[in-house]
Amino acid sequence: MIVDCALYSDGRRRHRLDDLRVALREAEKNDGFVWIGLVEPTADEFDAIAEGFELPQLAIDDAIRAHQRPKLERYGGVTFAVVKPVHYVDHVEVVEVSELAVFLGDRFVIVVRHGETTIPAQVRAALEADREMLLHGPPAVLHGILDRAVDQYLEVTASIDEDLDEIEDQVFGDEPGHDHAERIYKLKREVQQFRRAVVPLVGPLTRLAEEEVPCVPIYARPYFRDVQDHALRAAELIEAADALLTNVLQADLAQVTVEQNRVTVQQNSDMRKISAWAAIALVPTAIAGLYGMNFDVIPGAGSPAGFWVTLAGIALVCVVLHRAFRRNRWL
Structure with a gap:
């Protein structure tokens, strides 16, 4: 389902468009670009877009099926990226992962959303309020999506660190000898799922920061390099959290064993x-x-x-x- 399709030129949003072919012609005519947002489209719903913008079939299949690893692929003059935004539900200690597939062309950007995330809407609102950034066209959209997704990663790592501190206090502090293995294991499983969303994204960000990528100008590389630095920091924090959970789990099991031996x-x-x-x-x-x-x-x-x-x-x-x-x- 198309949630928004608008023409942007001269750093401003012009108007919403329903005819995709007309939208692309107007973008070329006005030296602008078309920004299309979709939510969980079916193959039939995506056919008209794929035909109008000559999108690669392999990327279309990935965008429709979802459940892809974060990646960056080149198809002629089209760049295809997959990024996984995350959200941490603190009261149940669950990492909710959504998925965004982004098609980037010279005159268009298509964002396909799977799951619950407000990043596309946030980026659209932020760029529409910032004419200077919107003048950069589709690369600014891709940067905005990646930047906000990585910022979410850092927020989630901070929330997980708070839960880790609480678990450490329970294991080594007020409740020694109690079995916390179930909670630790569940959080460790969520951290593993979180890692699968973050770590694979470091490679694509490195390519955007260091290599020539279609539709991404050279002057944009420092912006992507900044996002890459934040992603590397998030990946390091995730690895540290996973290692700490492993150590805490072993310590908890050792304490439970000691307590069982004492009782015996x-x-x-x-x-x-x-x-x-x-x-x-x-x-x-x-x-x-x-x-x-x-x-x-x-x-x-x-x-x-x-x-x-x-x-x-x-x-x-x-x-x-x-x-x-x-x-x-x-x-």
């Missing part, structure tokens, strides 16, 4: 104490049980001192057992 040792100690007291209690129980049986002749039953001798024997055995267990540290 405590349980074993408790079982020894229970067993020791059960063994001591078994002596009077066994003797009382024997003397409680219905025998005609019971040893010591006919003697006045028999009862006390039996009690003394029980006490003596219990004391001996108690000291033996204490000596062996069971009690």
